Amino acid sequence: MSNPRLLAISGFPKEAVALVKGQALILGRDPSNPVEVNDAAVSRKHCAVSEVSSGVFEVADLDSHNGTFVNQTKVTRKTLQHGDRICIGRSEFIFLIEGEDEEAFRNLLRDNQSPSAAFTTLPLNRHGLPVDDSWIGRMAGDLAALFKIANVVNGTRDMQALQWDLLALIGEVIPAAQAAVVLRTKQNEEPGQPCIWNRQSEGGQPLVIRDEIVRQAIWERSAVATAALAEAATGEHVLCVPLVAVEKTLGVIYLTAPASSAAFGENHVYFVSSVSRIAAVTLENLMKLDSLRAENQRLRAAVVAAEGSLIGESKAMHRVSEFIGRVAKGDSTVLIRGESGTGKELVARAIHSGSPRAGEPFVAINCAAIPEALLESELFGHEKGAFTGAVGLRKGKLEAAEDGTVFLDEIGEMAPLLQAKLLRVLQQREFERVGGNRLLPFNARVLAATNKNLEQGIKTGEFRADLYYRLNVVSMVLPALREHREDIPPLALYFAEKYAAKCKRAFKGIAEEARDLLMQYSWPGNVRELENAIEHAIVLGLTDEILPEDLPGTLLEERATELPAARYHNTLNDTKKQLVLSALDEAQGSPVEAARILGIHPKYLHRLIRNLNLKSEGKRMA
Numbered sequence: 001m002s003n004p005r006l007l008a009i010s011g012f013p014k015e016a017v018a019l020v021k022g023q024a025l026i027l028g029r030d031p032s033n034p035v036e037v038n039d040a041a042v043s044r045k046h047c048a049v050s051e052v053s054s055g056v057f058e059v060a061d062l063d064s065h066n067g068t069f070v071n072q073t074k075v076t077r078k079t080l081q082h083g084d085r086i087c088i089g090r091s092e093f094i095f096l097i098e099g100e101d102e103e104a105f106r107n108l109l110r111d112n113q114s115p116s117a118a119f120t121t122l123p124l125n126r127h128g129l130p131v132d133d134s135w136i137g138r139m140a141g142d143l144a145a146l147f148k149i150a151n152v153v154n155g156t157r158d159m160q161a162l163q164w165d166l167l168a169l170i171g172e173v174i175p176a177a178q179a180a181v182v183l184r185t186k187q188n189e190e191p192g193q194p195c196i197w198n199r200q201s202e203g204g205q206p207l208v209i210r211d212e213i214v215r216q217a218i219w220e221r222s223a224v225a226t227a228a229l230a231e232a233a234t235g236e237h238v239l240c241v242p243l244v245a246v247e248k249t250l251g252v253i254y255l256t257a258p259a260s261s262a263a264f265g266e267n268h269v270y271f272v273s274s275v276s277r278i279a280a281v282t283l284e285n286l287m288k289l290d291s292l293r294a295e296n297q298r299l300r301a302a303v304v305a306a307e308g309s310l311i312g313e314s315k316a317m318h319r320v321s322e323f324i325g326r327v328a329k330g331d332s333t334v335l336i337r338g339e340s341g342t343g344k345e346l347v348a349r350a351i352h353s354g355s356p357r358a359g360e361p362f363v364a365i366n367c368a369a370i371p372e373a374l375l376e377s378e379l380f381g382h383e384k385g386a387f388t389g390a391v392g393l394r395k396g397k398l399e400a401a402e403d404g405t406v407f408l409d410e411i412g413e414m415a416p417l418l419q420a421k422l423l424r425v426l427q428q429r430e431f432e433r434v435g436g437n438r439l440l441p442f443n444a445r446v447l448a449a450t451n452k453n454l455e456q457g458i459k460t461g462e463f464r465a466d467l468y469y470r471l472n473v474v475s476m477v478l479p480a481l482r483e484h485r486e487d488i489p490p491l492a493l494y495f496a497e498k499y500a501a502k503c504k505r506a507f508k509g510i511a512e513e514a515r516d517l518l519m520q521y522s523w524p525g526n527v528r529e530l531e532n533a534i535e536h537a538i539v540l541g542l543t544d545e546i547l548p549e550d551l552p553g554t555l556l557e558e559r560a561t562e563l564p565a566a567r568y569h570n571t572l573n574d575t576k577k578q579l580v581l582s583a584l585d586e587a588q589g590s591p592v593e594a595a596r597i598l599g600i601h602p603k604y605l606h607r608l609i610r611n612l613n614l615k616s617e618g619k620r621m622a
Helices: 102-112 135-140 141-154 159-173 211-221 266-307 316-327 344-353 372-380 416-428 452-462 465-469 485-503 514-521 526-540 553-557 567-585 591-598 602-611 615-621
Strands: 005-010 017-019 025-028 046-055 054-062 068-072 073-075 077-081 086-090 089-098 121-124 178-183 195-198 223-226 237-243 249-258 334-337 362-366 404-409 445-450 474-477
Touching: 017 178, 046 086, 054 068, 073 344, 102 141, 135 615, 141 266, 159 178, 159 266, 211 223, 211 237, 211 249, 237 266, 249 266, 316 344, 316 474, 334 344, 344 362, 344 404, 344 445, 362 615, 372 416, 416 465, 452 465, 485 514, 485 526, 514 526, 514 553, 567 591, 591 602
Parallel strands: 334 445, 334 474, 362 404, 404 445
Antiparallel strands: 005 017, 005 089, 025 046, 046 054, 054 077, 068 073, 068 086, 086 089, 121 223, 178 195, 178 249, 223 237, 237 249
């Protein structure tokens, strides 16, 4: 005959047997419950044991704060078997369904326990200190040790080194033979490899970490201590203190001492608890820092994959790729030259990504985009009060680059005064903030780019010759797009797929007439203009294929007589040409007056004259 019941073996309540027949048996802190468990770690309605079918019983957690555990495993709902152990807070029950004598069952459990199985749980407040004020006198003598530990903890940025130093410093105060830091960042995950410290460097017994003690310390967020029996031949004293951080419990500090020595006292518990609170926050921050570093490396790898590869199979692009591979491994200053839109910054980023500095910052500065009055502060930074509006210290781009790479785009537009200051930085490898008097080291690599003729600038006095020679250690001229037209199709397809995915529209390809237009256009804006043209076509196109009418008007205004099926575009261009010539004739060759007659901006008229090859006619009329 079955006799289903719960047998309380530890914690609260002290009743020997609780019957589970007829209706759900609710366990919790609420006095109205059939089984009142007077424990702060237990919810008011913690769990319920009920018969779900004939002879089948289950335990269900009632959304408790600290969870319900069956055989040391956290459960939401679980069918019970004879002899299962149910743990809530500091209370443990055995589920019995057969007819054993309860006292005999308790004796059996007691006989099977190890000599050190009796736990002592010491409640701590939310600061990791005892709930009364008795700790003040005991802790006074440990302040020096706490200060030393705090200095070490706050000055260490390596997880493994921090754990080892922490255990060694605890060992100077606590008479422990062995110690470990066991980290378990998620409640139900298996602990990682512990960091273990031994007082004896050699010959000591291996540390055995009892998982049930670790689990109880984490569950209850309380220090757990066990004392080995004096008559036991084997066994050890254990002190286990949780590492409670700001957001979660990270794990425990686990200390052991042989049974032949004195057991851990309350003063030891409170000292280690104070240390754990100091260390837990730093460990949590280091975990987050490691996570951010890993995420940063992943994002950098993604950026390198997206931007580090040059698109093109022409001989010109192969030469650029070979140049990048050669100069990336060195540390020389590189001057990248070429027309606007040829990809000078992309080449600079590729050099940085392939260099030993790839893990350091890449700082790009557009010397033409920043006003001259602000560029000095942007480069060198400024001290508080250096000028009106300098309300605080600010680091400049050169300082922010640290050991990475500084890319000076449009270097030919830099003012002469700043050229002299930049020359000193490159020569002396040091600089001062604006308004400062302290020299700061400059360790970054410098890459520069320009679309201007610097040699001509030297002759006219616009650019310093000494700065030119300092920058022009290694130089590369990037080819214009019209010089490697065979790369236009793969570039166009790359940009089309990129913007089609961004705009979430279907894309099947580029029509033959549109490809011919792309190949015949002169591309004065180079790759940047090609990218803009493809984005324009993707955004305004009405089909899943790029058609000639989807491309910008500048491409259609150039002659397309060699195109098959180009009648529409030729007719449109002829009409524009007749309108422009008629307006110029009426204005007696004056482009400004002709633009007024046509009702367009003079700059647009100049572009029409250039694209429609009307320069000679315009000069004749003028």
